[in-house]
Amino acid sequence: MFKDITLGQFYPADSVIHRLDPRVKLLGTVVYIASLFIGKTFFTFIPISVFLVMVIILSKVPVSFILRGIKPIIPLLIISAAFNLILTPGDSVIVRFWIITINWEGVFMAIFIILRLLYLVAGTSLLTLTTTPTRLTDGMEKGLRFLTPLKVPVHEIAMMMSIALRFIPILTEEADKIKKAQLARGADFESGNLMKRVRAMIPLLVPLFVSAxxxxxxxxxxxxxxxxxxxxxxxxxxxxxxxxxxxxxxGVIFGYLAVVIVMRVFGL
Amino acid sequence: MSIIDVKNITYDYHKKDDQGNETESVRALDDVSLEVKEGEFIAVLGHNGSGKSTFAKHLNALLVPTGGTVYICGMDTSDTSNTLEVRKTAGMVFQNPDNQMVASVVDEEVGFGPENMGVPTDEILKRVDDALNSVGMYAYKDSSPTRLSGGQKQRIAIAGILAMKPKCIVADEPTAMLDPKGRADVLKVLHMLNKEQNVTIILITHNMEEVIDADRIFVMEGGKVVMNGSPREIFSHVKELQRLRLDVPEVTKLAFELKQKGLPLRDGILTREEFVNELRLLAKGRV
Incomplete structure (x- = not known):
């Protein structure tokens, strides 16, 4: 059960993107996320797609790896698409039944939101796929150093992150050990309804916390x-x-940002 | 000048209730004095609760004595302006190998101490390589500590201290959580450092087998040093050690019991070879 936890999964490969300074990749990710929210029309997905496909090809990360990251957000995609479909106000009604109205604006918004979320997950997962946790925390520490005069504990946050990453495998192993020990004493983690199963986790979590x-x-x-x-x-x-x-x-990152902003200004 | 000079220290643990009032105070160390010269291999023996771990933490300024003074290379540990210098001089290895590792890669783990001390980058890289070579773990430079065995992790921890170039290493039960192979490896490394690099070693342990090669042994009980001397002197007092609930090595015990039954063996036999030689001499004498 605990073996499934993968955080910041890294895909080892020798590529330009892997070798880039983590600060560049962090800024690139931030710009990429911003660009997704700057665009208001389907046209903005043209430069975004070009940028994303270019980075994926350069990174040598197989597309299947990136798609794997999308699987867990499918429920989220469905829920947000459904809400947009129903709740977007508009005049061009397609169907109407009971209290639900579906119009073309809603369809447009739903597709737009799905695309936006898919691009968001695919792009951001590239950051952790191409950067080791240590390099990532190093990059954060150095890249965010300008916040130190504002009393943001940048070094401490980076240290906490790297220690947390260091202890994930140790605590997973420990959780497995405790689970086996409790199973040996007759604990039941598998059966019963949701409430019962949640309650069954208590004898596992308490010793885990104490040891942590x-x-x-x-x-x-x-x-x-x-x-x-x-x-x-x-x-x-x-x-x-x-x-x-x-x-x-x-240069590429700022050029890309400029293109997206210009498109927004001209209403494309 | 002796590297460690402990003068009549006492240490009280205070237990407090929810309101912060003192409910109980326990004297963990009671008038402990000892002196260690540079290059010595010292063992501190005692069973659980004898105060040996509390004592170890005093050598690294993790604790400062309630009464008395600890001098490390002449520096008073209770003076906070000395704290960093004391910790550079006397490095400390702890019992649990997992809980003392900071980084996710072996070489960064070893480099953590020098980074904290502000050593320049080139020098850190050199020190890390040297330290890993010393403990025989250079091949694992780029691996993750989680994949290593307990003994290997503990050798990495020792390398992490070595990279700080201390004069003295205090090892607080470094072998307690290890299998026999890991235990032997760690002890071998400690002895090698002592002989080849003249690092003073303070080994805190409750395992009697580990102390027979030490230069001097201090036995602690109830926060006091109750016996001190060379291994041979200490192990001559089998009765006394048993009273302190400390196991003597099997050979020593066997020799002691044979002597009690009337065999004229000498006191304080420590190794199997010694015992066999002694028996041979005895047999020759009889023939």
């Missing part, structure tokens, strides 16, 4: 013993440096 807190205490002490003192005076073992390709990528 104990681990946290131990880790804090071990970090302190190794002179950890926050970001101040800290050096990096693998510092990030921009290469030529990173500047080209920045």
């Amino acid at each position: 807190f104990r681990r946290a205490g131990d880790l804090a002490m071990a970090m302190e013993a190794r002179c950890y003192n926050g970001a101040e005076g800290r050096t990096k073992m693998k510092p990030l440096f921009y290469a030529g390709r990173d500047f080209i990528a920045y």
Whole structure:
């Protein structure tokens, strides 16, 4: 049950996108998400598609991998499409029954929303597919450093993220162990209705939390013993440096953003 | 100057109730004094609750004594301006290998200490390689710690301390959670560091088999140091050790019991070879 948890799944390959500086990829992702929300017509999907397809081809990540990320959001797609279909106001009525009215504007909105969400998931999953968790947290720490004067604890957040990633496999293993121990004592996780099954998780979660807190205490002490003192005076073992390709990528990203904005301004 | 100089320290744990009032105070260390010279291999023995772990945490300024003073290379640990310097001098390895690892890749884990100390990047990379070579884990440089065995993880933890170039390593029951193979590997690494790189080692343990190669042994009980001396001196007092609920090595015990039955063996036999030699001599004498 716990083996299915995959967070920030990484697809190892040797590609330009993999080698890009994580800061570039983070900014690219943010621009890409923004572009999806800037566009108001179907025409904007032309530059967006070109951009996405280009990145996918360059990244050498198989399309099946990206499609796999879409599967879990299908219920969300259906729900949001249904709401848009029914609730969008408009005059060009197609059918009307009981209290439900379906019009062409609703159909348009529903398709638009589905496309938007599909592109959103496909694009953002590329970030984690092509960047290792360590590089990602490093990129966040360095890329968001400009927030430090605003009292945003950037280093601490990055450290918390990397420790969380480090402990995911340990805690999954532990959860499995506790589950087996409770099964051996006659615990039942499989049968009964939803409420019953949720309640059956308590004897599993309580020991898991207790042990997680104990681990946290131990880790804090071990970090302190190794002179950890926050970001101040800290050096990096693998510092990030921009290469030529990173500047080209920045150029592409901003060019793409400009195209999308211009299209919006001209109402396309 | 001795590298560790502990002068009459006491330490009280305070238990508090919900309102923050003190309900109980437990004396975990009671007038402990000891001195360690650079390059020594010291073992601190004691069963659970003897205060040995509390003592270990004092050597790294994780705890500061309630009374008395701990000097590490002449620095008083209770002075907070010394804390970082103390931790650079005396590194600490803990019991649970999983709970002391910060990074998801072995080389970054080893580099964590030097990063914190502000060592320049090139120097960190060199130190990490050296440290991993010292503990024989260089081949695993790019792997994830989760895939390693307990003994390997503990060797990585030792490398993580080594990369900080400490004069002294305090190992708080580093083998308690390991299988016999991992245990042997970790001890081998500690002894090698002691002999070849002149690192002072303080090994905290309750396992008697691990201490026979130490230079000196301190036995703790109820927060006090009750015995100290060379392994041979300590293991001559089998009766006393049994009273302290500490197991003596099997050979020592056998020799002790044979002696009680009237065989004229000498005290404090530590290894099987020694025991066999002693028996041979005895047999020759009789013939």
